[in-house]
Amino acid sequence: AQSVAQPEDQVNVAEGNPLTVKCTYSVSGNPYLFWYVQYPNRGLQFLLKYITGDNLVKGSYGFEAEFNKSQTSFHLKKPSALVSDSALYFCAVRDYGNNRLAFGKGNQVVVIP
Amino acid sequence: DAGVTQSPTHLIKTRGQHVTLRCSPISGHKSVSWYQQVLGQGPQFIFQYYEKEERGRGNFPDRFSARQFPNYSSELNVNALLLGDSALYLCASSSYRTGGDTQYFGPGTRLTVL
Numbered sequence: 001a002q003s004v005a006q007p008e009d010q011v012n013v014a015e016g017n018p019l020t021v022k023c024t025y026s027v028s029g030n031p032y033l034f035w036y037v038q039y040p041n042r043g044l045q046f047l048l049k050y051i052t053g054d055n056l057v058k059g060s061y062g063f064e065a066e067f068n069k070s071q072t073s074f075h076l077k078k079p080s081a082l083v084s085d086s087a088l089y090f091c092a093v094r095d096y097g098n099n100r101l102a103f104g105k106g107n108q109v110v111v112i113p
Numbered sequence: 114d115a116g117v118t119q120s121p122t123h124l125i126k127t128r129g130q131h132v133t134l135r136c137s138p139i140s141g142h143k144s145v146s147w148y149q150q151v152l153g154q155g156p157q158f159i160f161q162y163y164e165k166e167e168r169g170r171g172n173f174p175d176r177f178s179a180r181q182f183p184n185y186s187s188e189l190n191v192n193a194l195l196l197g198d199s200a201l202y203l204c205a206s207s208s209y210r211t212g213g214d215t216q217y218f219g220p221g222t223r224l225t226v227l
Contacts (some may be wrong), residue, residue: 043117
């Protein structure tokens with residue numbers, strides 16, 4: 001069964017500093033990996049995905065993520081965090097031929113002015 | 114283009130009642146998936162419908178059912194509501210059934226069971 005682990009409950013970072021949100025995954029085949037962001041009382045907003053190809057994926061709002069097959073990780077990064085990046089971030093995985101996303105428990109990101 | 118829409122936004126029911134939640138996918142998308150997000154947790158997969166047929170079901174009881182209409186909109190039905198059914202119900206649409214296709218989520222329906 002596919003699964004995702006997001007080991008940290010909350011990530012605190014000062015505005016302007018680099019932001020990293022960690023994610024590791026488990027699938028039986030080749031993974032399709034996604035990051036979503038959720039603001040209070042809102043649905044999930046797609047940020048980026050890894051399907052195949054370059055291990056560094058660039059997405060919306062200056063976010064990027066690095067796929068590492070040997071470490072089964074897909075960490076989300078942003079070079080310079082903004083206060084408006086404060087939100088709940090979810091990593092999700094789907095394996096080939098599967099029709100469902102498996103989500104992690106989410107990471108609350110707090111960007112301190 | 115309009116995104117995924119869901120109705121109603123909020124809903125309050127009492128135990129034992131029945132509820133119907135509605136979802137309209139992005140124009141051109143044929144796949145609709147439903148997820149349940151309990152407070153403090155990530156979304157959990159409930160159903161996927163593609164071309165009006167059920168293509169996947171998560172680990173939810175038979176009280177949960179869904180269907181997809183010819184215009185690709187979808188309904189999620191929950192019977193005999195329990196307190197534990199209180200959650201944010203999310204609908205997601207995508208072009209295809211599997212693979213690396215991106216699922217786009219609606220704003221959700223907040224269900225409170227008293």
